[in-house]
Amino acid sequence: MDARLEAIRDTVLARNPGEAEFHQAVVEVFESLGPVHDRHPEFLEAAILERLCEPERQIIFRVPWTDDAGRVQINRGFRVEFNSALGPYKGGLRFHPSVYLGIVKFLGFEQIFKNALTGMPIGGGKGGSDFDPRGRSDAEVMRFCQSFMTELYRHIGEYTDVPAGDIGVGGREIGYLFGQYKRITNRYESGVLTGKGISWGGSLVRPEATGFGTVIFTHEMLKTRGTSFDGQRVVVSGSGNVAINAIAKAQSLGATVVACSDSSGYVVDEAGIDVALLREVKEVERGRLKDYAERRGGVSYVDGGSVWDVDATVALPCATQNELDGDAAARLVRGGLLAVGEGANMPSTRDAVAVFQDAGLLFGPGKAANAGGVATSALEMQQNASRDSWSFEHTEERLTEIMVGIHHRCASTADEYGQPGNYVLGANIGGFVKVADAMLAQGLI
Ligand code: GLU
Numbered sequence: 001m002d003a004r005l006e007a008i009r010d011t012v013l014a015r016n017p018g019e020a021e022f023h024q025a026v027v028e029v030f031e032s033l034g035p036v037h038d039r040h041p042e043f044l045e046a047a048i049l050e051r052l053c054e055p056e057r058q059i060i061f062r063v064p065w066t067d068d069a070g071r072v073q074i075n076r077g078f079r080v081e082f083n084s085a086l087g088p089y090k091g092g093l094r095f096h097p098s099v100y101l102g103i104v105k106f107l108g109f110e111q112i113f114k115n116a117l118t119g120m121p122i123g124g125g126k127g128g129s130d131f132d133p134r135g136r137s138d139a140e141v142m143r144f145c146q147s148f149m150t151e152l153y154r155h156i157g158e159y160t161d162v163p164a165g166d167i168g169v170g171g172r173e174i175g176y177l178f179g180q181y182k183r184i185t186n187r188y189e190s191g192v193l194t195g196k197g198i199s200w201g202g203s204l205v206r207p208e209a210t211g212f213g214t215v216i217f218t219h220e221m222l223k224t225r226g227t228s229f230d231g232q233r234v235v236v237s238g239s240g241n242v243a244i245n246a247i248a249k250a251q252s253l254g255a256t257v258v259a260c261s262d263s264s265g266y267v268v269d270e271a272g273i274d275v276a277l278l279r280e281v282k283e284v285e286r287g288r289l290k291d292y293a294e295r296r297g298g299v300s301y302v303d304g305g306s307v308w309d310v311d312a313t314v315a316l317p318c319a320t321q322n323e324l325d326g327d328a329a330a331r332l333v334r335g336g337l338l339a340v341g342e343g344a345n346m347p348s349t350r351d352a353v354a355v356f357q358d359a360g361l362l363f364g365p366g367k368a369a370n371a372g373g374v375a376t377s378a379l380e381m382q383q384n385a386s387r388d389s390w391s392f393e394h395t396e397e398r399l400t401e402i403m404v405g406i407h408h409r410c411a412s413t414a415d416e417y418g419q420p421g422n423y424v425l426g427a428n429i430g431g432f433v434k435v436a437d438a439m440l441a442q443g444l445i
Contacts, residue, residue: 001027002034004044012053019102021321025109025346026053028353032428035417040436046444048436055108056089057081060101061151063129065143067136076100077148079127081161082108085438088159089125090115090374092166092195095173097132104128106321107166110345111374113431114367117406120378125161127152133168145176152177153184158191158384164377165195167320170241171207190384194377198389203380205395206373211245211343212396213372213403214316214364218341219253220407221362221423222314225338230254232338235312236273237261238319239282239289242343242370246316248275259310261319262289266307269299311335318343326351333359342366353424368410368427375402 001009009030013023030049037044063075078101081089091111094103104126112124131144155161165174174195182188196202205212219229232255236243239260247257256272267273267289274296281287281295293301308315308328315332317324321344329352332340339362342348346366348356356363376399383389390398410426419425 001031002037004037005030005034005049008049008053011050016102016105019105021106021346022102022109024350025106028346028350028424029109029113029428029432032425033432036429036433040433042440043436046440048439051439052083052112052435053109055080055082055105056084057155058101059155063131063144063147063151065140065147067140075129075131075144077127077129077151078104079152079155079161079163080104080108080125081155082124082126083112083435084123085435085442086116087121087123088157089161090122090164090377091124091126092128092164092374093169093173094126094128094166095131095133095168096128097130099128099130103321107345110367112435113428114371115374116431116434117368117409117427118371118375118378118402119405119409120375120402122162122374122378125163126166127163128166128169131168133173138172141173142176145173146180149177149180150184153181156181156192158189158381162191162377162381163193164374165241167240171195171197171202191381194380196380201380201384203376203383203395204390204392205399206376206380207241208245208248209376209399210242210370210373211247211318212249213375213399214242214246214318214341214343214369215249215253216372216400216403217364217369217407218314218316218339218362220404221339221341221364224411224421225362227338228253229314232256232314233258233312234314234316235259235307235310236316236318236343237266237307237323237347238317238344239278239292240318242373243316243318244275244278244282246318246343247273247278250314250316251275255314258312259307260289261307264288264290265301265303265305266310267293267296267299267301268310269296271298308332313338315340316343317347319347320344321346322349324348324352326355328352329355333361337361340364341369343370345370357422357424362421363423365424365427367431368406368423371406372399372403375399
């Protein structure tokens with residue numbers, strides 16, 4: 001790493017002790033930014049990096065609620081409003097027991113660059129709670145969401161901060177959150193949240209967008225090597241919203257997705273995952289992959305273990321951070337891997353990324369490859385602002401244009417900085433320069 005950046009990195013790490021995932025995200029970005037500072041010494045003089053690493057505002061709050069047995073439960077809520085140089089803070093809410101400040105800050109930091117790469121007018125933010133929705137009734141989830149919004153409402157707004165979903169937050173949770181916001185503020189402010197239901201201000205394609213976008217980006221990478229998704233053997237990790245839609249899109253382009261996973265195990269389905277059945281089990285019944293395997297028949301279900309033990313030509317990690325380590329990466333490379341597209345945020349460890357890059361593989365980092373979700377959230381905001389709703393075809397066309405544009409921006413930035421094919425460098429520099437220019441223009445704030 002560039003020596004000038006090393007000193008800033010050390011300060012950032014020391015100022016934010018115990019936030020391992022945030023440190024990881026910061027170091028990964030800093031490793032790309034040396035050459036930018038050679039060309040733009042004004043960024044160093046204006047302390048752009050130091051400012052970028054310090055969120056504009058961090059909110060931590062108590063979320064009290066009662067469970068179905070009448071017992072009082074207490075969770076912790078977060079919203080980190082990281083950077084508003086390009087637009088209102090934008091980013092999802094994650095409800096998962098692993099959530100703490102370090103996770104929210106890593107996600108919020110990534111979101112700044114991701115949102116910049118989309119070319120849409122959105123800043124970066126993220127939030128969530130250590131609440132675990134699994135096994136909770138709809139009524140419990142509703143009471144939790146209402147309590148969460150009873151604090152959050154005062155910090156958000158169409159022009160201020162626009163939350164959406166992430167792990168553990170889907171259409172059901174966004175509905176309860178929106179209802180409570182409307183009730184407290186007495187405003188039908190559609191643009192305050194994205195991922196809404198289609199009949200009350202949501203956008204078509206938003207549910208599919210992250211998974212579809214990841215496949216579109218990966219397809220663009222494959223084209224640079226004269227190939228495509230057609231005939232590829234694909235392994236996807238996860239079986240939530242991002243994974244399911246990545247599987248659907250990859251198969252629609254002629255690939256066979258032979259495996260996917262959940263937190264208990266993975267399924268190997270050589271004929272290609274049955275997307276309709278997977279949606280039924282996971283989205284309608286909120287069931288487990290084991291149920292899919294039993295109902296599908298003729299497939300193998302592996303309890304525990306790693307889905308990365310299955311050979312593939314394309315890997316799409318769509319579960320969670322640090323789910324694919326250096327050993328798994330080396331195994332995948334030995335098994336004939338060509339390309340990796342990250343549907344999740346930071347699913348590959350730093351060791352894994354190094355293995356993929358050393359092997360000369362196509363590697364699309366999450367902040368570029370999974371930007372389709374937030375980009376379509378920005379399209380939802382556009383539709384809300386004009387009180388319009390677009391067709392599926394039109395919205396999907398816009399999503400495709402945006403993903404192809406992100407691929408182009410990453411690839412051309414990597415070329416410009418003398419590292420063709422390095423999408424990590426292209427994404428980090430491409431996103432950073434846009435935000436840094438806007439920060440300079442807006443003065444010391
Ligand atoms: N949570 C998603 C992400 O990681 C989407 C955020 C949004 O739509 O605002 O980008």
